[in-house]
Amino acid sequence: xxxxxxxxxxxxxxxxxxxxxxxxxxxxxxxxxxxxxxxxxxxxxxxxxxxxxxxxxxxxxxxxxxxxxxxxxxxxxxxxxxxxxxxxxxxxxxxxxxxxxxxxxxxxxxxxxxxxxxxxxxxxxxxxxxxxxxxxxxxxxxxxxxxxxxxxxxxxxxxxxxxxxxxxxxxxxxxxxxxxxxxxxxxxxxxxxxxxxxxxxxxxxxxxxxxxxxxxxxxxxxxxxxxxxxxxxxxxxxxxxxxxxxxxxxxxxxxxxxxxxxxxx
Amino acid sequence: xxxxxxxxxxxxxxxxxxxxxxxxxxxxxxxxxxxxxxxxxxxxxxxxxxxxxxxxxxxxxxxxxxxxxxxxxxxxxxxxxxxxxxxxxx
Numbered sequence: 315x316x317x318x319x320x321x322x323x324x325x326x327x328x329x330x331x332x333x334x335x336x337x338x339x340x341x342x343x344x345x346x347x348x349x350x351x352x353x354x355x356x357x358x359x360x361x362x363x364x365x366x367x368x369x370x371x372x373x374x375x376x377x378x379x380x381x382x383x384x385x386x387x388x389x390x391x392x393x394x395x396x397x398x399x400x401x402x403x404x405x406x407x408x409x410x411x412x413x414x415x416x417x418x419x420x421x422x423x424x425x426x427x428x429x430x431x432x433x434x435x436x437x438x439x440x441x442x443x444x445x446x447x448x449x450x451x452x453x454x455x456x457x458x459x460x461x462x463x464x465x466x467x468x469x470x471x472x473x474x475x476x477x478x479x480x481x482x483x484x485x486x487x488x489x490x491x492x493x494x495x496x497x498x499x500x501x502x503x504x505x506x507x508x509x510x511x512x513x514x515x516x517x518x519x520x521x522x523x524x525x526x527x528x529x530x531x532x533x534x535x536x537x538x539x540x541x542x543x544x545x546x547x548x549x550x551x552x553x554x555x556x557x558x559x560x561x562x563x564x565x566x567x568x569x570x571x572x573x574x575x576x577x578x579x
Numbered sequence: 580x581x582x583x584x585x586x587x588x589x590x591x592x593x594x595x596x597x598x599x600x601x602x603x604x605x606x607x608x609x610x611x612x613x614x615x616x617x618x619x620x621x622x623x624x625x626x627x628x629x630x631x632x633x634x635x636x637x638x639x640x641x642x643x644x645x646x647x648x649x650x651x652x653x654x655x656x657x658x659x660x661x662x663x664x665x666x667x668x669x
Contacts, residue, residue: 407669492669496634499665503636508643519665535663549668560669 317363320380325360334358335366342366346384375464382419390576391419397575398422400486402474402502404429404450406555407518408492409440410564411571416458416465418572423458424486425451426470438557476501480509488514488574490567496548506539513538514574520544521563523553530559532566538574542566604656615654622649625662636663 316323318338332354335342345352346365358364365384373381383391397420401408404427412425427450431441445453451469458467470482479502483489489510491502499519506515520543521530529544542563549555573579602617608624615624621644625632637644638661644652654660 403669405669494667494669496631496665496667499667499669500634500636500663503663503665504643504645507636507638517665518669520668522666522668541663545664546666547668548666555668 315360316358319365319377320363320383325358325362329358330354331356331358331364331366334364339366339368341368343369346381349385349387378462378464379419386418390572393576394419394572395421397488398424398486399488399490399571399575400424400426400483401490401492402426402479402483403492403494403498404439404454405435405492405494406438406557406560407521407564407567408490409450409454410561411490411492411568412454412458413440413461414565414568415571416461416467418568419462420465420571420575422466422468422486424468424470424483425454426472426474426482427451427454428471428473438555438560474498476505479505483510483513486513488516488571490571491515491517492564492567494549503539503541507536514571514579515539516542516567516570516574518542518563518567520547521559522547522549522555524556524559527559527562530562530566532570534579538579540570540574540579542570604654606654606656606658606660608660609662618653618655620650621652621654621660624654624660625649628662630662630664634665634667636665637661638663 316325318334323334331345331352335354344367345354347356348363363384365381399415399420401412401423404425412423415423429450431445431448431450431453433446435441436443440457441453449471451471455467455469458465489506491499493499493502499517503517515538519541525547532540532542534540603614604617606613606615621637622632625635632646632649640659
């Protein structure tokens, strides 16, 4: 038996992807076989799972979910869609973490930031020039909705504190610390080691400039608690924050969050 | 490591070298043995390490210490300290 767009389809010897497409979705022009793009002429094996896609066609919620299901490694989608991640700060780190988690299909995101989009953010943050002046929480919700409109996204527009963080994020599975300021980074970790110690936590420290890629690493500091970065390259006058290296750190965070959600960390 | 205690006026042991005069104790900081001034506070230890107390997470003998307590909390002999320091940027 095959699965075609997640629907069972009888297997025959010598059957090619294009043969199935001609029957089910002749207009398809993109073929995903077992989670990976494939040529339409490939010969199918019993048990294969394939997706027939028409480029440019907007999927429904069900179709998008089944697409993510097909595109991700087995077992990923069900876990992440029922997961909840809190993202504290929507700057260079947080905006990228949010985008990566939305793309991977994390079902519930809680976004927090007090600021508005301003021109100096555009060198590294996932906003657009026509969003300058908008609240980051609102701008990011709009951007994520353009990636996956079927996620549940909530936001907190305000300044977080050591007293407020535990209650605000009590329902998430994993917390992403994406603050800019070192004192708030320390505050967030204290929350993770104290009142929120049941949660996963992935913080970041040290990703400014254009130092070596491989100085950035992910360190486990406690059970379920991780810190990303090189730990030393501080943002300061003469050493700014730039898209590539902040992106390296943000995606370390996003992947570690995914690993925590999948229970492999 | 650690500032010396002020000499007391008239102290008869002044001929002894200053390092013998200051009373020290041993702690473990981030897994390494460290000799510090007896009864040093967490705040002065952090400052001696050239760190900004607001950017450091402190765990002392397994418990998180809140920043408001850095100035008042003295370390005792054998204390096991973890300092996690953050730098800005994100």
